[in-house]
Amino acid sequence: MPSRTEQVIDALVVGAGFGGIYQTYALKRDGYNVRCVERAPTAGGVWYWNRYPGAMSDTESFLYRYSWDKEALQTYPWPNRYVTQPEILKYLNFIVDKHDLRKLMRFNTAMENATWDADLCVWKVICDTGDVFIAKYLITAMGGLSQAHFPNIQGINSFKGRLIHTQDWPDGIDLNGLNVGVIGSGSTGVQLMTAIAPEVKNLISFQRTPQHSVPSGQRPVSEEERKKINENYDNIYKQVWNSGAGFGVNESDRPMSSYPREERKKIFEGLWEQGNAFRFNLSKFNDISTNIETNRETCKFINEKIDQIVKDPRKANALKPTGLYNRRPLCDSGYYQIFNRDNVDIINLRETPIETIVPDGIRTSDGKVHELDVLIFATGFDAMEGAFTRTTIQGRDGKLMTDHWKNGPTSFLGVSMAGFPNLFMIFGPQGPMSNGATVVEVEANFIMKLIKHAESRSVSGEVVIEARPESEEKWREICDKEARSSILHNAPSSWIFGTNVPGRKPVVTFYFPGLKGWLEITKEETDLGFPSYT
Numbered sequence: 001m002p003s004r005t006e007q008v009i010d011a012l013v014v015g016a017g018f019g020g021i022y023q024t025y026a027l028k029r030d031g032y033n034v035r036c037v038e039r040a041p042t043a044g045g046v047w048y049w050n051r052y053p054g055a056m057s058d059t060e061s062f063l064y065r066y067s068w069d070k071e072a073l074q075t076y077p078w079p080n081r082y083v084t085q086p087e088i089l090k091y092l093n094f095i096v097d098k099h100d101l102r103k104l105m106r107f108n109t110a111m112e113n114a115t116w117d118a119d120l121c122v123w124k125v126i127c128d129t130g131d132v133f134i135a136k137y138l139i140t141a142m143g144g145l146s147q148a149h150f151p152n153i154q155g156i157n158s159f160k161g162r163l164i165h166t167q168d169w170p171d172g173i174d175l176n177g178l179n180v181g182v183i184g185s186g187s188t189g190v191q192l193m194t195a196i197a198p199e200v201k202n203l204i205s206f207q208r209t210p211q212h213s214v215p216s217g218q219r220p221v222s223e224e225e226r227k228k229i230n231e232n233y234d235n236i237y238k239q240v241w242n243s244g245a246g247f248g249v250n251e252s253d254r255p256m257s258s259y260p261r262e263e264r265k266k267i268f269e270g271l272w273e274q275g276n277a278f279r280f281n282l283s284k285f286n287d288i289s290t291n292i293e294t295n296r297e298t299c300k301f302i303n304e305k306i307d308q309i310v311k312d313p314r315k316a317n318a319l320k321p322t323g324l325y326n327r328r329p330l331c332d333s334g335y336y337q338i339f340n341r342d343n344v345d346i347i348n349l350r351e352t353p354i355e356t357i358v359p360d361g362i363r364t365s366d367g368k369v370h371e372l373d374v375l376i377f378a379t380g381f382d383a384m385e386g387a388f389t390r391t392t393i394q395g396r397d398g399k400l401m402t403d404h405w406k407n408g409p410t411s412f413l414g415v416s417m418a419g420f421p422n423l424f425m426i427f428g429p430q431g432p433m434s435n436g437a438t439v440v441e442v443e444a445n446f447i448m449k450l451i452k453h454a455e456s457r458s459v460s461g462e463v464v465i466e467a468r469p470e471s472e473e474k475w476r477e478i479c480d481k482e483a484r485s486s487i488l489h490n491a492p493s494s495w496i497f498g499t500n501v502p503g504r505k506p507v508v509t510f511y512f513p514g515l516k517g518w519l520e521i522t523k524e525e526t527d528l529g530f531p532s533y534t
């Protein structure tokens with residue numbers, strides 16, 4: 001490892017994705033000497049790594065961007081209702097260059113360990129390049145979904161074709177004319193399979209749990225529509241910050257039971273036509289994820305749609321979820337339709353589980369070998385905790401973050417942890433469950449307030465601020481209680497509850513009331529002079 005000189009700075013931001021870019025900007029704007037390290041060769045975070053075909057945000061384009069760069073908000077082009085991965089990556093790098101942040105960023109550089117020095121009141125951070133940073137503040141913006149979950153399926157090393165995880169998509173791979181298998185039918189698997197079905201020779205979905213998906217309604221956005229949005233941005237953001245989910249959807253306050261039964265089908269049809277999973281879930285009924293009856297009626301509607309779209313009853317049956325609609329809402333650009341193609345098949349792993357991966361493909365429990373050239377894992381992420389397992393972080397009295405999280409990852413408000421002074425997280429566990437692009441902004445803004453408050457109270461020039469243990473404990477209880485009131489709580493395996501990766505301690509990873517509730521709590525915390533911190 002080449003040795004580099006130590007850099008003494010005010011703040012180190014780890015990660016140059018949506019959160020890290022804004023945090024670096026905010027610190028620079030306010031006169032701090034800041035650096036940002038990023039393990040990828042450029043800025044973009046999850047949108048650099050998730051380059052698989054079909055990768056797209058399912059927050060609508062007008063909100064999948066920063067609110068703080070008003071000029072880019074008005075002028076940066078986005079031709080369609082949703083932005084695709086290459087468009088998002090380009091936008092983020094445009095922002096980095098526009099605000100001259102690149103010179104503060106060191107790419108191909110990963111934080112290896114960080115240690116709190118209580119005498120000097122600084123973090124000492126060592127990177128895999130040998131770079132050492134001595135920083136008053138350490139802000140992790142490493143992404144809640146940045147560590148791939150690659151299940152260790154028997155025989156995996158024997159496969160003689162190509163193994164790919166969607167989270168690290170190889171440049172230049174051509175799937176044209178190949179036999180491709182996909183394991184995983186969450187948001188990623190659904191987008192990927194829809195995109196590659198027309199080009200591959202054969203596509204087999206090895207599906208363990210089917211999920212409900214609604215159309216995204218991807219389409220071009222006219223100049224007139226854009227103009228209207230531009231003129232209305234102030235109100236749009238006011239609405240976003242006053243909503244739970246922050247997706248720009250007017251969230252209904254009416255339960256399904258308040259609509260006559262005969263009207264509901266028509267409402268569902270309208271929602272299906274309109275597209276977007278968040279509009280489908282939130283804009284007409286306020287109890288899809290809290291009331292079992294409402295949830296079941298929603299499932300029934302989607303399952304009927306699957307029956308109408310998918311011609312082969314065997315495939316339709318495999319695709320229809322039997323349980324509640326209680327996972328992260330999915331939307332797609334014609335997912336169910338691909339199963340009408342002769343080259344697309346589905347293996348229902350609940351009936352014939354994978355027995356083993358063999359050199360030529362996958363053998364299922366019925367003894368059949370499904371021959372594959374490429375096997376793609378769309379198996380999701382080791383959420384929240386995963387990014388931190390790549391590093392060693394030692395807080396006060398040598399306390400390891402892995403010990404702090406031995407019962408699952410926790411925080412206070414999603415940004416702070418007791419025993420880890422001057423360390424702040426963007427998209428840490430138990431932050432608001434809302435549109436990620438908005439969440440990272442409000443969290444970074446709160447972090448700036450915390451830093452300034454601490455500095456305003458410092459007499460010696462040394463600054464130490466940390467959440468009280470009881471604040472973190474109480475926040476965990478609040479998040480648990482809120483999550484228990486949701487049907488999502490019963491999901492079979494879900495990264496939102498840390499139950500998708502074997503061996504992880506189940507903990508809810510979000511504050512369910514979302515943005516509005518979180519903003520109210522953090523405003524109160526700020527107005528009262530941060531009583532939950534020392």
Ligand code: NA7
Pocket residue numbers: 145151153183184185186187188189206207208209328349378379380381493495500
């Ligand atoms: P998800 O939503 O965690 O989905 C992972 C999928 O992989 C899901 O269908 C899993 O089935 C499947 N999976 C995982 N392990 C296995 C094994 N061992 N065998 C078979 N199938 C398996 O990840 P995504 O990447 O789709 O989406 C994550 C988030 O990224 C998404 O919510 C967006 O916010 C962006 P299971 O349901 O566990 O039976």
